[in-house]
Structure formats: structure tokens, C-alpha cells
Amino acid sequence: MAVRASGQPVRVSQYRLSVAPEEWGRVAEEAAHVGLRWGGLWAEDRDARIELTVVLEQCGIYLMVRTRTTDLAPSVASHTAYYPAAGRFERRLTDLFGITFRGQADSRRWIRHLAWSENEFPLRKAYSLVGHDGAAVRPDSGYPFLEAQGAGVYEIPVGPIHAGIIEPGHFRFQAVGESILNLEVRLGYVHKGIEKTAEGRDPDGLARLAGRVSGDATVAHTWAACMAMERAAGIEVPVRALALRAILAERERISNHLGDIGSICGDVGFAFGQYQFGRLRERCLRLHAELFGHRLAMDTVVPGGVQPDLPTDGAHRLLEDGIELRQELEELNAILSENSSLQDRWCMTGILPTETARMLGVLGYVARASGVDFDLRRDVPYAPYDTLKVRVPIATVGDVAARVRVRQEEIDVALGLIDELVSVLPGGPCRVPWSVPASDAEGLGCVEGWRGEHLAYVRFGPDNTIARYYPRDPSVFNWQALEKLIIGNIVPDFPVCNKSLNGSYSGHDL
């Protein structure tokens, strides 16, 4: 994909393009023809007319293609014929706005359970935020899952409530014996109305909200939202704040990878790995609590900078923690790679082929373990990564073992980046005052979070208020990869496959 010599700062390139509603289908056709990556779709109700925006990317250049329809319930061509991953986005917009996508084969509702009726569209401006009885939502039954038939085929419903302490989501398996024929994921159980809640907030309020889109990726979401707002307002963030944001993001990457590698061990019954990596994650989080006042460093990234500043001994403690973590990991990673019973479970389990990963636009370590070489920090370098050399670990097999290996190496890379950032941490202020952007100012924030590329679109309304906020979590694509890579695996291998992807339910449902 993007080929670029590292080390030279490159300006982030974002282009906008407007097309007529009739041309909407051709956008996907042309984009697919030249091999652009389809990166997300959102809509907005502007003066009772729906405006649709799709993000396309290639070689680190982002193209926002927009169309302005003439009414509130428009009918436009679907992009699914060229980009299968677009289906979920389109079904979502049908539920939330009432847009019809012609050529969309799957007409089932997606984000809508039974909290609002078929004729209500919560993201239209006319829909009021208050006055709905949230307690009265009926349990969602009768969703038409795909059904398999034949001798010996049976169905396994799992969730939405699971035995572990994880988020809610429903998995419907069709299996013969222990082999999985098909898996259908049903999400939307943690739909909180993030986008509706964001409307009318001030920048600080939006940053706090973005931090709660998905708790485990709070830094990535907040940074993306703040970047979008700062671009809209034309604010230059101080260099110290940028370095601190990167330190926070890398620490978030490390702690989540640690926890997940532990869980991947636990899911195949290797308790030793689970507890040791769990212990290391806990160590990370405790240091965050001491340095930033919050275990996940929530609300540390703020519009215009970072708050609070790193304590005076913070740099020293981060360096020291990195040294200790490296030593422990060296020992533990050796134990994992030398344990043949563990590798037997991971190798060739849940394979995501490169073509499938590209077709679905999969992101982050899931993509990189399947040979899709893309990392925003290297390919679309935003400050402070534009001055750093980011090594991007790649694997080609695409199985659970590859995803674990990529994540182990990413921890190593992140530790190196933190060392670099901390040792030359610039001085100066860590926050600049906010300047009110013009009405209609918009920005797109792009951040490589630990799960992959986070996008955040922000458009300001009058008086410093948010008119539209849309965070695109990488999980939306990665959840679709799960349904593909699980086919042909056996039922008891599902938990470890799922954990090796670890999509965010909350980040998907919004």
C-alpha cells in the first residue's frame, strides 16, 4: 500500500469532493476501480435534507466524497456491490435516518432493536432526545437470522449476556457436529445514542463523550475527536501536548495488548499466561492512575492539548517502567513461544486471508497479521509521529498465532516510541486556549489507536457547539472479519478467535 520513506514530515492530505445523488453509486464503482479503501460512511440531517459522506483512502490520502440529497428520506445507490463492508453502515443509516439504499440485498434492521419503532429515525433533527421511556424497551426477539438446514445441522445461540465480564453481543452459530458452517453476529445491545448526545455539546463536553465511546480505547477516540475539532478550529496544539498524547496512546496500546494476550492464553486454558499478562496489564494501569489520575487515562486528552501535565518525575518513571516491562516480557514471550501445546491451539486457527482482509477493509493488528501493511503512524504521519520512525510489524498467515505475534511486537515498538518521546520531551505549555471556530467548520481526525485507524468527523454549528460528531471505530470492519475467519473452525475455538480480534461492542454500537 502506501510507500513512503520514513522520517520526512508529510502534510496530512484530505480532499473533499461533492457529487450529485444520482452519481453516488458511481463513486463506489470508480473508487473500487482504482483500488481505494472504503473507510466509513455517515449522514447528517441538514435543514431537512440528508447529506451523505463516504471516506475513501489510498496511500495515506483521504478523500471525503459528499452528496446532498433533496429530502429527508432519500434513495441512493448502495456501495455494497463494490465494498461488502459498506452493508452494515448502510443498514445502520437506514435505521437511524430512514435512507433507502438501492441494491442493498440485506434489508434487515441492524442497529435498531426495539427501543424505537420502524417509523422513527433518531438522528433526524426533528427527533427529540427527551421524552422516551428508556425502561420500557422490550427484549429483542424475532430478528431474522440466517438459517441453515440439513441433516445434523444445529443452531447455537450465544449471548447477548456472556459468562465472563464482557460487553453484550449475540452470536448465532450454525454447526454440523463441531464444525462451524456460519456465524452471524448481532450487535447493537449497547447503542447509547452517542451521536445524538453529542449534538449541541461544547468542545470539552464532546471530548469527554468521545472518551466514553469505547472505554478501552478512550485515548484514541478522544484524540481523534480533539484532532477533528482542532482542525476545524485551526488550532495548533503545543508540541509537548502532542508528545504526551502519543505517550498516552502508546501506553494504551501496550496495556490493551498485554491484557488481550493474557486472555488469549486463558481462552485455551493456559492459566499461567493469563495471570502473568494480566498482572503486567494491571501494573500499567496502576502507573496510569498515579501519573494521569485515571487507570485508563480517561479525559486526559482535551481540546487544545493535554491535562494534567506529566508530573515532574513522570518521564523518569515511564522510562523505568519500560525497562522492567521489557525484561518481564522477554521472559514471558519465550515461555509462550516455546510451549508447543499453546502454539498448537493458536497456529492455523481462525485464518483471515489477505484478500478477505482487504475486501472488508479490516484495520489494525487484525489487518497487519493478515499481510495488510497499513499503519497511520507511518503512512499518514500526524504529529508527533511525523518526526519518529515507526516500525510496523507484519505477519502473513493471518491466524491467531500471527495476531498474537504482531501484538507482541507492537508492544515492543510502542515501548521504543515511548522511550524516544520521553527522552526528548519538549517543554512549554501542554494546552492552548480554545478559539471558537466558525459555524459550519468541519474536521476529520485520523488516529492509529491500539485497535487500528480511528476516524472522527466533527462539524461545528453556531456558538462553539457541535452539530455533528461521528466516531468510526475500527471494530466495525473487524467484526465482519470475525464472521468470515471462523467458518470451518470448530465451535470450541470460537472464544480464542474472537479474543484475538477483540472488537469493541460499544465502539461499534455507539
Next chain:
Amino acid sequence: MAHPLIAWALALLQTLLFIASAPLLAGWIKCVRCVLQNRASPSVLQPYRDLGKLFRKKVVLAEEASWLFRSTPYIVLGTMILAAAVIPLVTVRLPTDAIADVIVLVGFLALGRFFLALAGLDIGTSFGGMGSSREMMVASLAEPAMLMAVFTLSMTASSTNLSTAMHYLLQSGLVLRPAFVFTAAGLMMVAIAETGRLPVDNPATHLELTMIHEGMILEYSGRHLALMEWASEIKLMIYAVLIADIFLPWGIATRFTAWALVMGVVAIGAKLALLVVLLAVIESGLAKMRLFRVPEFLNLAFLLCLLGLLSHIILEVGI
């Protein structure tokens, strides 16, 4: 031979000791595992507290539960207690020896499993059904291996009676039997599979899709669950005692003197404690194997037991 009443009292006491100390064995495994994983361990008495807690809790029954579901915990625990009663723990030559037949023992275990699998299917949830089907797959491969191991013992001692066999082994003194080396390895593998330990099944998992034994008892709660948990602790103890009895019988009381009985208790305690350390080491070092590797694992167990039987015939019967 002691007075029949005393002998019966001793048999009763031995059974009570057996079932009462089973949770202790389970607690000890947890302790050793924790130490091997570098973590602080709960008290060895934790399984007793868990059982006590479950006995006090209310039973929540599924609407579809039939009499089978409700009675299975009692049947399963009953078969385990009966099986425990026929295995010499502290002493041999008790009146229960008359039924201490290894084939009867295998039968008791199979009876318990039969009802357990039915109860797993009874509610009609997919996890219970999956657990039952997997349990039956494991059992159908483990039972022949177990019987093969039992036959090696029976042929050596010319009896299927456990007590008689042990008596024979004790009298013949310390003899290195190649047959027993193979059989011991095979029987240990069977024991791991049958008691749902790693690498075959993970007793500590919360992931329904991966469960075997836990899947079948997923719908149980309160007192029913306590009985089920207790039964599986007894089952683990049965296999551990069986392995200790057959392959390391020394120390068991052959006379009813106080000293011999105390020594019997100490001996079996020490043997079990060591066996469990071995089990915990195996469990900590291995991940759970992929479900379709379990047949390979049990085929190896069967092969080892068969080799034991063959080497017995070749090396010992011919003479």
C-alpha cells in the same frame, strides 16, 4: 479378621473419610496450581466453603426441567459414594471387599455418567447438549482404555477383585513389572480425561462453547450444583486413590490395629498429595488441547494400556 461389627464400622468410616476428604484434595490441587502460576492461593479448605455456600443457596430450576434433571445430582453423587465405598483407602480386608470388583467400579462410574449426560440434554439448551455429546465422545474412548488397564491388573493378580489384587501385590513385594509402567501411564491419561482436567477439559473456564463437564452442569444451581461439584471431587479422588492403590499399594493397612490404620491414613495422604502435585504440574504446563486432539490423546492411552497387557502376557504369563 476382626469382629464383623467393627469391620463394618471401619468400612463405613473409610467411606465417610473418602467422601469427606475429596474437597480437600480439590483444594490442594488449586493451591499447588496457584503456586506454580506465581499467585497467592486460596485456603485448601476453600472447596468446603464453596460447597457450604452452595448448599445454603436457593435452587433455581429451568421451567422445562423434568424429574430426571432434579434427581440426577442425587444419582450421580450416589454412584460416586458407592464407587468410593468399594475402593480400599486406608485398609484392605473389609466386608465391602466382597463387591470391590474393578468391573463393578467401572460400571458405577458409567452409570453416573449416563445420568449426567441425560441431565445435560434434559433442559434443551445448546450448551448442555454440546457438553453431553462431547462427554460421550470422551467416555467412549476412555472406557476401553480403562478396562484394558483393569484387565492387566486382574491378569497379574488372577482376580478382578481390587482388594484381592492389592493383597497379591503387597505379598509379592517390590517387583518391577514393565506391564505396570505402561498401564500406569495409560491409566493416568484416562484419569485426566475422565475427571475433566487439563489438557482435555478446563474445569476453571467460563467459556460455554469450550466446556465439556461444566457444560452439562451449567443449568444447575444451589444444592444441586453442590452435589454435582462434590461428586466430581469424589470422582477425582477415586481415580487418584485407584492409581495409588494399584501402582503404589505399600503402606495400606492389612491388619486392624490402631497403628496400622494410622499409618494407612498417613500413607494414602502422602501418596495423594504427591500425585496431585504431578497433576498440577501437567495442568500448569499445558494449554487445553483442541477438541479433536482428544481422541488422539485417548488412543495413546488405550495403546499404552494395551501394551501393558501385551507385555504382561509376553513377559509374565509365559514363564
